[in-house]
Amino acid sequence: MNNIPEFPQQTDLTFEHNVTLRSAVTAQGIRAAEYSFYYLTSWYYNRPARISRIADRYVLDVEGKQGGHIFLGPFGTGPIKPAVEKLLEHAANDFGEEKVLHFLPGVLAEAIMAEMTPTRVEEHRDYFDYLYLREELSDLSGRKFQKRRNQLNKIQRENSAEIVPLLEKDIEQIFHCFDRWYEKYGDDDPFLDMEKQSIRRALPNLWKLGGQGIRVKIADNMCGISWAVPISDDTWLVPVEKAAREVKGMYQYVNWALANSLPASAKILNREADLGIEGLRTAKERYNPIGFEKKVTLWF
Template sequence: MGIEIKKLTLADCLSLESYSNLRPVYISERQPVNQFIWEEFYDTHYYRNDTYMMCVIKAKSMLSPMMPLCKTDDIPAVFSEIKEHWNKVLNQPLNMYLIDESFLTILRALPGFEEEFTVEDCRENYDYVYDAEKLRTLSGKAYHKKKNHLNSFLKNYEGRYEFRTLDCSDVAEIESFHDRWLDNRDYEDKHSSMRSEENGIHRLFKYCGFVDCQIGGVYIDGKMEAYSIGSYAPEIKCAFIHIEKANINIPGLYNYINQQFLIHSFPEAEIVNREDDLGQEGLRKAKLSYQPIRLESKYNIYQRSL
């Protein structure tokens, strides 16, 4: 039986994790929560068997696979099978998206790969990876400004703020805050780049009880003013922060929820993946200011011809 591509469902998303752990994978796309949030945006499909699972997205009007999740030793055979299906069954060149560094290294060693494929370095999709303990403590000279912002918030709102671990019973309140947060964004931002994320968040809340994620919120004077959603991969001791929203009119609030969410929800995490910057200059500057220990690089590959 050949590769049969099906529409991705919540149940399929949840099966992703077992494949993600077949080798150490650190990119955010390995997490079910990430795939579920962006499923509508990418019109995500999938294929899986006993050896690997891959998500398939709509790109340039064609179905194209993302990096398959499999054991390291299986990468050459899995890649060969996918390539044969795209070339001989679909009669299309194989374009593959969001490949991590270790997967690409193995592909580059395959006979004829360099002559057959073009590699694109996708800087705007790089994930930012941090030392978790540094983000919890904000200790050291590099975090001096962040610590000052945090201390200023704690002083200015002393006795008025509270971090709470949230669950599905808090969804209505989170959605209400999210709508208020959107109202503070400019029109173009709200109705273009944020629309798909917004839809994904609401869908995540709709199926809240079925998705393995952590939610935290900050209340000021009893009113929610920030929330964050994350998930954890124990095999690599990595927390993934998928969503973080805070009232931009409250200085230091982002610093506070960033720190408290890690302290309360992911105390065992050694590293933190705070996902990509989508090529947005302001977001890139903000993510770099937290001193990542590395950027988790991603690549696309394009087959030159059949």
């Protein structure tokens, strides 16, 4: 904590903050993708996140679409009301921002509202992260996963798919696989451009962060790739999942293969939000999530 300045002073988020960040996120019970070191250092427009503290709580400063400052937190341990009051005061006076806490994970929003009364509360359903039990996705047992098991069996029977772990020494080959995927399936969607940038920034740190991933090959052709990285002590984020669209059921196979490759400590998988995309929402709901990491904005 000694190298993290007291808010409103800040410092750039670096790898040396990873353990501190993960401990604070775990202590608060947060499972949100946006609070993972992976996201904070790879998904951004012009600058990565900055970090500061208020007593024993932490504040993250991330860039909005139009620039400016979006403050995440304060999260961790210790009294929450004085930390929120200080954050809101400096956000308004020093940064020219509204007295608003954006996209709070549900558990943090509830902790704040237990001690303070906001003037307005808004839930952002399109940005709720889907949470799953890793063991359920790896076993696919029971009637609710019958169709998924049938798809997996068909792929194995017809294609003899091979599952290969992602290794750091193969990083250039992995980048090449992604380049081919975007050439074949990409379009003018600006989200895909940001995703490509994120992968370039994040993949070199995957193994340093304790992450793991897999590739799925059929007859030496790469047909799927995915990886996961810890958010907290029991929750891992799945930020990347790509597959050959012409191979029916390959996305489901990649999902299953990754879940089977992860350690037992990865009890819960955060498979991100559906962004309000109807087809994506349907696909995520079919895998029977155990719940959501809500996103809530509070005005004061």
